Amino acid sequence: MTVLSNRVNELEESATIAMAQKSRTLKEQGIDIISLSLGEPDFMVPDFIKEAAKKAIDDNFSKYTPVPGYLDLREAVALKFKRDNGLTYAPNQIVVSTGAKQSLINVLLAMINPGDEVIVPAPYWVTYFEQVKMAGGIPVVVKATFENDFKVTADQIKAAITPKTKMMIFSNPCNPTGASYTKEELQAIAKVVAATPNFYVMSDEIYEHINFVRKHESFAQFPEVYDRTITVNGLSKAFAMTGYRLGYIGAPVEIAAAATKLQGQYTSATCSIAQRAAIAALEADPSQIQYMIDAFNARRLIVFDLLKTIPNIKVNLPEGAFYFFIDVSYYFGKTIQGHLIKDANDLSLFLLDKAHVAVVTGQAFGDDNCVRLSYASDEATLREAIDRIRVTLEN
Numbered sequence: 001m002t003v004l005s006n007r008v009n010e011l012e013e014s015a016t017i018a019m020a021q022k023s024r025t026l027k028e029q030g031i032d033i034i035s036l037s038l039g040e041p042d043f044m045v046p047d048f049i050k051e052a053a054k055k056a057i058d059d060n061f062s063k064y065t066p067v068p069g070y071l072d073l074r075e076a077v078a079l080k081f082k083r084d085n086g087l088t089y090a091p092n093q094i095v096v097s098t099g100a101k102q103s104l105i106n107v108l109l110a111m112i113n114p115g116d117e118v119i120v121p122a123p124y125w126v127t128y129f130e131q132v133k134m135a136g137g138i139p140v141v142v143k144a145t146f147e148n149d150f151k152v153t154a155d156q157i158k159a160a161i162t163p164k165t166k167m168m169i170f171s172n173p174c175n176p177t178g179a180s181y182t183k184e185e186l187q188a189i190a191k192v193v194a195a196t197p198n199f200y201v202m203s204d205e206i207y208e209h210i211n212f213v214r215k216h217e218s219f220a221q222f223p224e225v226y227d228r229t230i231t232v233n234g235l236s237k238a239f240a241m242t243g244y245r246l247g248y249i250g251a252p253v254e255i256a257a258a259a260t261k262l263q264g265q266y267t268s269a270t271c272s273i274a275q276r277a278a279i280a281a282l283e284a285d286p287s288q289i290q291y292m293i294d295a296f297n298a299r300r301l302i303v304f305d306l307l308k309t310i311p312n313i314k315v316n317l318p319e320g321a322f323y324f325f326i327d328v329s330y331y332f333g334k335t336i337q338g339h340l341i342k343d344a345n346d347l348s349l350f351l352l353d354k355a356h357v358a359v360v361t362g363q364a365f366g367d368d369n370c371v372r373l374s375y376a377s378d379e380a381t382l383r384e385a386i387d388r389i390r391v392t393l394e395n
């Protein structure tokens with residue numbers, strides 16, 4: 001008998017959180033570390049949202065709330081889905097949770113039986129792979145290529161389908177690559193999904209507003225897959241509300257009810273104050289957060305130009321989110337400053353040690369050739385970080 005369960009023993013620690021922890025430890029030792037490892041906006045919560053949170057405290061929103069969230073919050077989510085995405089969800093199709101992370105695991109636990117296969121396009125967000133395992137499912141990785149801007153095609157999805165396929169999970173725009181799917185690309189995937197009985201899609205759209213090239217396209221917009229889609233979203237990215245912990249789904253009624261049933265047994269509803277603040281965030285016109293998106297866009301272009309000065313890396317211009325996913329495979333097998341770089345893990349540790357810059361190994365995202373760099377930092381910090389990386393790799 002061991003102390004810990006097989007479930008937890010088989011789980012990987014989140015590589016992004018591990019890297020953030022390592023850089024924090026080095027910082028505590030007085031080393032000037034620049035961390036580009038976490039997916040967290042550097043902006044503060046907008047004042048009008050903070051005011052709503054303060055008012056919620058004063059107005060005594062302090063009791064347990066309905067498990068899927070206050071009704072007026074779910075109504076605000078429904079209006080947001082209509083306004084921004086053209087999607088019709090009634091409040092009983094909406095479940096608010098403690099971050100989109102919980103929204104995802106709720107749905108997986110509600111729908112996946114042991115042995116069910118879940119298609120996870122790679123590069124994927126670390127948590128999908130591990131949450132599928134937690135739910136007893138089998139992650140089936142479908143690899144998107146650098147050449148196709150890290151987007152999977154409908155044909156690739158079709159080829160991965162087996163009688164055990166139950167779901168596909170992807171983020172659009174994508175963490176870690178910034179890939180943003182066009183309507184045509186999604187439509188082609190939707191056709192494959194609709195033609196396969198009992199095949200569902202969890203469409204994580206938490207970066208929808210951070211999209212620099214097109215209006216965001218929701219997967220559930222295609223009538224043939226509306227009933228097969230769970231749309232996931234949250235406030236962490238566009239509203240810089242990571243610590244408030246608020247995510248939500250729009251889903252078929254049966255799935256929303258199952259997610260609520262599960263949530264009722266482990267967290268109950270998310271924090272009442274965060275819920276009141278969320279109403280203010282969701283009711284606001286998206287133009288109120290445009291300044292953050294404009295800043296991300298400006299940094300994206302600056303970082304792209306700077307990265308191009310680093311010899312031998314391959315980099316594409318991401319269309320959304322706030323990450324670069326850089327192919328560093330040229331350096332594998334090479335010795336830099338006396339260190340043999342075997343793989344992306346080695347390279348990210350080497351950069352932390354020598355350049356004092358934290359990036360995350362691509363292995364954590366299902367791509368061994370790359371590292372992920374988050375540009376949710378101010379411009380001066382980004383310039384300094386990339387300069388350090390360039391100098392370190394040049395020597």
Ligand code: PMP
Pocket residue numbers: 039098099100101102125171174175204206234235236242245246247
């Ligand atoms: N989905 C994706 C693609 C993410 O990048 C993140 C945050 N890193 C989340 C979900 C989780 O967001 P939340 O803070 O709402 O749990």
